[in-house]
Amino acid sequence: MGQGKSQFSEEELQDYEDLTYFTKKEVLQNSTSSAHHKFKNLAPEKVGHNKNAKLPMSKILHLTELKVNPFGERICKVFSSGNDGDCTFEDFLDMMSVFSEAAPKSVKAEHAFRIFDFDGDDMLGTSDLQQIIKKLIGDNELSKNNMQRLIQNILDEADLDDDGALSFAEFEHIINKSSDFLNVFRIRL
Amino acid sequence: MDRSRPSLPRDNSFYIYPMDKNVNNYDEIQESHWDSFQNGHSSHFANLNEGFSDGNSDSERYMHSEWNELGNKSRSRNATLRWNLALKQTMESMPSRTLPRHFPGSHSWSNLPADAPEKSRMPLENYANNIACRMEDDPSLMENTPYAAQLRQETLRNMPQCLTVKRLVQKRLTQTVSRRSKHKPLGFFKRTKYKVKMQITKLENWIKNFMVSFELWYSSLKMIEGNFGSGVATYFRFLRWLFLMNVILAIPALGFIVVPQILYSSNKGYGIDNNETLKWYDFFSGQGYLTRTILFYGHYTNKTITLIGNHNYHMSQAYLFTMFCLYCAAFIVISISTACSYRRSFIETKGGLQNVFAQKIFCGWDFNIATKKAAELKSSAIYYELKELLSEIKEEKDKKSICETVRNSTTKLLINVSTVLLLMGTGYIVWVLLDKSKNYLDDESQKTNMALVTAVIINVCMLLIPVLFGYLRKYEKYSNQSVAFNITLVRTYMLELTIIGVLLTFWLTRSNNDSCWETSLGQEIYRLIVFDFVISVILSSFLEILRYLFKKDCMGQDGLSEFDIARYSFQLIYTQTLFWIGFFFSPVLPVVLSIKLLFTWYIRTFCTLHLCKSYARSWRAAQTNTVFYILTFLTLFFSIIFFGYIIIRVPISSCGPFMGNSYMYEIIIDVLHLERGTVFWEIVIFFTRPGVVAFIFIMLCIGAYFLRAKGKAQYKMVKILRKMLVASAKDREFLLNYIANVTASQFQHEKFSSFDMDSVSAEYMNSRGFDEEHFADSDSIDDNYITNKKRY
Numbered sequence: 016m017g018q019g020k021s022q023f024s025e026e027e028l029q030d031y032e033d034l035t036y037f038t039k040k041e042v043l044q045n046s047t048s049s050a051h052h053k054f055k056n057l058a059p060e061k062v063g064h065n066k067n068a069k070l071p072m073s074k075i076l077h078l079t080e081l082k083v084n085p086f087g088e089r090i091c092k093v094f095s096s097g098n099d100g101d102c103t104f105e106d107f108l109d110m111m112s113v114f115s116e117a118a119p120k121s122v123k124a125e126h127a128f129r130i131f132d133f134d135g136d137d138m139l140g141t142s143d144l145q146q147i148i149k150k151l152i153g154d155n156e157l158s159k160n161n162m163q164r165l166i167q168n169i170l171d172e173a174d175l176d177d178d179g180a181l182s183f184a185e186f187e188h189i190i191n192k193s194s195d196f197l198n199v200f201r202i203r204l
Numbered sequence: 205m206d207r208s209r210p211s212l213p214r215d216n217s218f219y220i221y222p223m224d225k226n227v228n229n230y231d232e233i234q235e236s237h238w239d240s241f242q243n244g245h246s247s248h249f250a251n252l253n254e255g256f257s258d259g260n261s262d263s264e265r266y267m268h269s270e271w272n273e274l275g276n277k278s279r280s281r282n283a284t285l286r287w288n289l290a291l292k293q294t295m296e297s298m299p300s301r302t303l304p305r306h307f308p309g310s311h312s313w314s315n316l317p318a319d320a321p322e323k324s325r326m327p328l329e330n331y332a333n334n335i336a337c338r339m340e341d342d343p344s345l346m347e348n349t350p351y352a353a354q355l356r357q358e359t360l361r362n363m364p365q366c367l368t369v370k371r372l373v374q375k376r377l378t379q380t381v382s383r384r385s386k387h388k389p390l391g392f393f394k395r396t397k398y399k400v401k402m403q404i405t406k407l408e409n410w411i412k413n414f415m416v417s418f419e420l421w422y423s424s425l426k427m428i429e430g431n432f433g434s435g436v437a438t439y440f441r442f443l444r445w446l447f448l449m450n451v452i453l454a455i456p457a458l459g460f461i462v463v464p465q466i467l468y469s470s471n472k473g474y475g476i477d478n479n480e481t482l483k484w485y486d487f488f489s490g491q492g493y494l495t496r497t498i499l500f501y502g503h504y505t506n507k508t509i510t511l512i513g514n515h516n517y518h519m520s521q522a523y524l525f526t527m528f529c530l531y532c533a534a535f536i537v538i539s540i541s542t543a544c545s546y547r548r549s550f551i552e553t554k555g556g557l558q559n560v561f562a563q564k565i566f567c568g569w570d571f572n573i574a575t576k577k578a579a580e581l582k583s584s585a586i587y588y589e590l591k592e593l594l595s596e597i598k599e600e601k602d603k604k605s606i607c608e609t610v611r612n613s614t615t616k617l618l619i620n621v622s623t624v625l626l627l628m629g630t631g632y633i634v635w636v637l638l639d640k641s642k643n644y645l646d647d648e649s650q651k652t653n654m655a656l657v658t659a660v661i662i663n664v665c666m667l668l669i670p671v672l673f674g675y676l677r678k679y680e681k682y683s684n685q686s687v688a689f690n691i692t693l694v695r696t697y698m699l700e701l702t703i704i705g706v707l708l709t710f711w712l713t714r715s716n717n718d719s720c721w722e723t724s725l726g727q728e729i730y731r732l733i734v735f736d737f738v739i740s741v742i743l744s745s746f747l748e749i750l751r752y753l754f755k756k757d758c759m760g761q762d763g764l765s766e767f768d769i770a771r772y773s774f775q776l777i778y779t780q781t782l783f784w785i786g787f788f789f790s791p792v793l794p795v796v797l798s799i800k801l802l803f804t805w806y807i808r809t810f811c812t813l814h815l816c817k818s819y820a821r822s823w824r825a826a827q828t829n830t831v832f833y834i835l836t837f838l839t840l841f842f843s844i845i846f847f848g849y850i851i852i853r854v855p856i857s858s859c860g861p862f863m864g865n866s867y868m869y870e871i872i873i874d875v876l877h878l879e880r881g882t883v884f885w886e887i888v889i890f891f892t893r894p895g896v897v898a899f900i901f902i903m904l905c906i907g908a909y910f911l912r913a914k915g916k917a918q919y920k921m922v923k924i925l926r927k928m929l930v931a932s933a934k935d936r937e938f939l940l941n942y943i944a945n946v947t948a949s950q951f952q953h954e955k956f957s958s959f960d961m962d963s964v965s966a967e968y969m970n971s972r973g974f975d976e977e978h979f980a981d982s983d984s985i986d987d988n989y990i991t992n993k994k995r996y
Contacts, residue, residue, distance in 0.1 A: 033357050034370045038413045048422065079430065083579035084571060096328060096366040105367040112367075114571065125364045131566065144565070151568055152590070153583030161594055165561065168594075173562040175926060176933030189562045194549035194826035196567045198434045203426045203572065 023051075035112035041204060042108065048204045053078065054107050062104075072100030075107065080202045085150035086130050093129045114202035123200050124190045128183050139181040141166055332372035335365070339373070340380055348381050350401045420444055424809050430574030432767065432818045433582065437572070438825040439769050442832060443808070446776055447801040449537070450783070453530055454794035460526040461791045462498050464517055468509045488738075489652045490730040495723060499730070501789040502723035502859040523861040524871050527788055531844060538840055542833040549826040560593060581818045612681060619676050623695055626672075627702045630665050634706045637661060642714065659731040662703055663739045666778060670696045670771060690831070693770065697835060700778050701842075704785065708846060712854060720859035722789045729786030730793065733779060737800045740775050745811050752815045764817035769828065772808070777835050784843035788850075 023031075023043060031042045043051045055062040058074045072091045081087040091100040094110040102110070112118060113126050131139055133146050144166050148157065157165065173181055173189050181189075190196050339345055345356050356377060360370050421444060429437045482493040496503050509517040568586045573579050641654035673695045682688035711725045748765070755763030779797065787793050851868040862868055876884065890896060 030371050030374065031367075032409065034361050034367060034374065036361070038409065040413045079574040080571060083573055083576055085569065085579075085583070094366065096368050103368070105371070109367040119362070122362050122364065127566065129364070147565055148590075151565065151583065152587040153580065155584060155587040157587070157590070161591070164594055165590060168561040169565060172559045176929050178933050178937060186566070189559050189566055191552065192559055193563045193567045194552075195434075195563075198438075198825055199567050199570050199572070201434075201571055203422075203429065 031108060035108055036115050036117035037108070037112055041115075050108050050111050050204060051104065053111070053204065054104050069101050069103045070107075072102070075100070075102050085153065089130045089133065093126060111202065111204060114200070115204070116201060120190065120197060121187070123197070124187045125183075127190065127196075127200055128186050131186075137183070139186060141170075141179070144169060144181075328366075328369055329372060332369045333376065335363075335369070336373045336376040336380075339377060346377075346381055346384065348384070350398050350405075353381075354405075420448070421805065428809065428812060429572040431578055431813065432816070433570040433578060434572050435825045436767050436769060436812065436816075436818070438829045439767075439773050440805070440808070442773055442829065443776060443801060443805055446780060447798060447805065449534070450794045450798045450801065453534065453787075454798055456526060456530060457787075457791045457794055460522055461504070464509060464519065464522065465498055465504055468505060468507070468519070485652065485656070488731065488734055489655050490727040490734070491652050491655065492648070495727070499790055499792050500723040500726045501791075501861070502720040504791075504861040506861050506863045520861040520871055521875055523791075524868065525875075527791075530787075531840075531847070535840055535844060538833070538837050542830075542837040545826075545830040545833045549830045561590075564590060564593065578818045616680050619680055623673070623676070626669065627698055630669065630699065631702045631706045633665075634658075634662060634703055635710060638707070638710045655727070655731060656735075659728075659735040660739070662732060663735045666699070666703065666736070666775075667740050667744065669699055670774065674771075686827075689770065689828075693774070693831065693835075696774055697777075700774075700781060704781060708785070712850075720857050722857065722860055726786055726789030726793075729782050730790060730796070732782050733786070733793075733797060733800065736775070736779055736782070737804070741800075741804050741807055745807050748811055748815055762817075764815060767812055767816040773828075773832050777832060777839065780836055781839040781843070784840050785846070788847060 028039050028042060031037065032039050035042070037050065041049055043049055054070075057077050058068070058070050061068040061070065061074075072088065072095075075091050076082055076087050081090060084090065088100060090110065091102060092098060094106050094113075095102045096106050113122060128139070131143060131147055133143050134140070139147075145162060148162065148165060170179065170181075173185050175185055175188070176182075339356075339359075345352055345359065356374075360374055363370065365373075421440075425437060425440055425444075428440055486492040486494050490499065494500070498504075504519060504523060506520045509519060564586065570582060573582055637654075637658040641651060641658055670692075673692050677688050677692050680688065680691075682691070707728060708725075711721055711728070714721070751765075752763040755761045779800070783793060783797050851872075853867075855866050856862050856868060862871060865871060
């Protein structure tokens, strides 16, 4: 092959290694488990010509893990540099790097918070929580009463300063107390 | 309900109903309307409300008032505070909102809004320049040293910005650094130091690159995670960890014990009279031909081997010290990983029992999942668990009747008694079997048969009794699932300890009348490991396949079963326990076990991918994993105690590397030249004095007490801080309301002259020293306001 290597300059690769949690090999390798290979597979016709092509969100959602993920669109939006869900290779690499095993808890928590913050007001309010729950349970329906109780319970547990919404600090507090977050908030290359 | 709100008059607060991005649907607007309406507000608001609501407001009112009861705090905040422009501005510019989260507040460059490019929509280059400018002001980051470079890199890497921005920032920073540092020539010493550091970093990266290409079983692990989530994957990770550990143990064992022995046997023509022929069943029984091979303790020589020139190799010492080092290394590695795992999943999270709801929501989805089927299962699993949690809270309130409590505790008692009886019965059976096989010492074939039967029966016990425990658990009706799980786990562990305990007691008490009891014990363990593989891996997988085919073809069901993580993991622990006991008497055992685990991996992967379905409940993977680590640690700990006893108290038989001594510890004394009167001897004697031991013990107790007191104090501190947090939040809300009132009263004054709320807000903001820049992004709100104004 070798064609993959020629597309990126050594300097770019070094930058990627420095600024993500990946090694050069994981960024670019001829085997199937490299970030660029995955990106290329999403839209071979586009990426073949232009290594840094911007793929629309619908193409990014072809990645199997994102396709079945209820927060797939949110993830694309959070990581896209244009905030519209369309991702360049660098955006995609950034996404995979945050979801990689090597990324620290704080970085993961930061991005998880942004993913859950649907309305973008930097707080997880009741409407955010409601949307998260609706997305999580998929086709199942919770009665309105149960939904309210659920949200109230979450707020009782997590809303330390009693303002009816979760700030990042409160969210991170929850994440730090969870033993499974690191296992779960992860997508392998 | 309103306890958190300051008691300020509210009727003069004003409302903007922007079709902002924050209010996504009609419903929410309705709710916030109703909410404010309930609190009794001004008439123009009521008009507005009319404009929105339709005829059937009665049912809505009921619904909303219910909603209102529960979420009043947040609702009212949504309605009254958030849409007030002045307040929105104030809140957005609060330090807690603008300071990025993971950087020390002292850095001036860190004063960036977290999502600035989204809001201001400036080109990424400008944005990157902005960040770079602020970072350049920090001298500690801009030094031209490897340390600062590393710090820069770390900071950039952890910064929640997109990669393109990070690259731009890095480019600019590198330029600035090289420009600034031209004037300072570096000394020779410093230059060398930096060069060495650079080389080390390069080496680290190279090793990382290298390791990535060799991650064992990467693709199958990913496939399992994609299909079954991370819960099932913990079993496979545990399996992989054990496999690697055994492979690593095998290398020095082979290198220092087995290879020298082979060299010795072949070179010197030292033929142990192995006149047996190899039969197929010897591989299962470990007897016959295999008795006198490198597989077991008895074959090893106690002689000194002269290898090259005058260099001597004492087999007995090599044997003892290799074993000693390997056990110690394994002990250290396992205790460290157990401690880390324990800290992660129990201490830091306080057992994970708090925040059940929040954790279900925020950590509920498994991002590894990659198939549609698994995703659907996960969704419904989360759904049912949430419902269960909600109903549990309801049930906690109504207490059980006395009759029911009595019945429950009687069942529990009965089941516990029968468990103990079952354990004793198993122990007795094992003892009788061992005793019988001992009686056939003369008849070789009878002995082999009996040994095989013993191994089979023990393994069948290990396979069936845990299943029985699983059934018993259902009758006990534990309300807490994890308690029930742990109790079953403890029972299974007790079963394992009983069987192994009986085995060891038997061989130690009968050690006098066996010509080489060490080999016999090694053989016993070897048999158990081999039969465990045959019965609980191959046979049970085979049965599983049959069951699947039967269900699928004859009954038309899908036949998939749930992957029993607990049972399979426990089998691994059982094998590992056997290994810790047997390793000392059989240096090739790690190779045998590695091969076994290798096959287990492939069989299990195949079965899992084809015959299993994902869990219907979510699995508390991290904690269960910790429990398994702890059990592995405990078994190793017990076996080390066992070896300590053997080395000091048990007379050795006339075979193997320690032949010629009566106790194993004599070798240690021999090597260390421990004689009375030497300094080392004095030191050892000093430290074993009762006074010294008591002193050390008391010091440890004091240390533990001190740490505990410290922990308690910190716990109290946390409580106080939490109270302070709530208090300050209330203060903040009070102040925000106050601002709302100030702006609103200004608005009241100008209400009839001009109806321009933004001018009021702007005036207020200007008076507070906010500059124009802050209003740059309020365009959308203005637009929304205008659309609303048209409704009047």
